Amino acid sequence: MHKSTDNPTATAAEMAAIEEIVQRHHDQRWPLIPLLQEVQEECGYIPPGAIEPIARGLGLFPAEVQGVVTFYEQFHMAPRGKYVVRVCRGTACHVRGGSTILKIVKRDLDIDENETTSDMRYTLETVPCLGTCFLAPAMMVNKDYHGKLAPPKLRAILKQYDGPGK
Ligand code: FES
CATH class of the missing domain: 1.10.10 (Arc Repressor Mutant, subunit A)
Known part of the structure; x- marks a missing residue:
């Protein structure tokens, strides 16, 4: 992709x-x-x-x-994907492996931060804190929170958004 x-x-x-x-x-x-x-x-x-x-x-x-x-960060000058993946890069997430999570998401989606996949399915962003530090490392996909992320769990989560019904 x-x-x-x-x-x-x-x-x-x-x-x-x-x-x-x-x-x-x-x-x-x-x-x-x-x-x-x-x-x-x-x-x-x-x-x-x-x-x-x-x-x-x-x-x-x-x-x-x-x-x-x-x-204003709320405005976007380019179309965004159907799913906006926001990975937290805050301190609480960082010390619990947030940078590995970000690396995996980048590699699996084959995009960098602030990019969108060519099929317009995913946009990847990072945020300073999602406000759910107790769930660190955490990310959001649209309005869904996902926390205590580890590589196998992360892949399973991303897979959920890949299905034809999604
Ligand atoms: S630092 Fe990641 S949710 Fe707060």
Whole structure:
């Protein structure tokens, strides 16, 4: 499996949805963040082509919109996989083998941090702490927490997300 390196382009349907969202927010004060959240909910990410219509709709410079998208970690400029794997790189996890866990996930998915598999199934991210240090080493797959990870258990967990029904 290889990482997805495509430069994402919004589809016509996504652009129509973006225009509609901009129209709806355009009379509000300071609507940029909720508007971006809606676009991301609709498209799964903020397509680069969305920056210009959003800026135009809100009377901002494109660089201002771009700056906000880049500043907030919650916004993503590229499509993400169906499953977002977040491996903790915090201290509690690190001392209990977190770096080995990360290495295995990278190798099994054949991607690096912040990359997505070419089949758009997995995106790999690391986080400073998942807030479940008692489960160290820990990771999340979408909203599911997985803790006290060890290599065999980790492989079984990743396999769960590989099935055709998933
Ligand atoms: S350090 Fe890993 S969950 Fe807190």
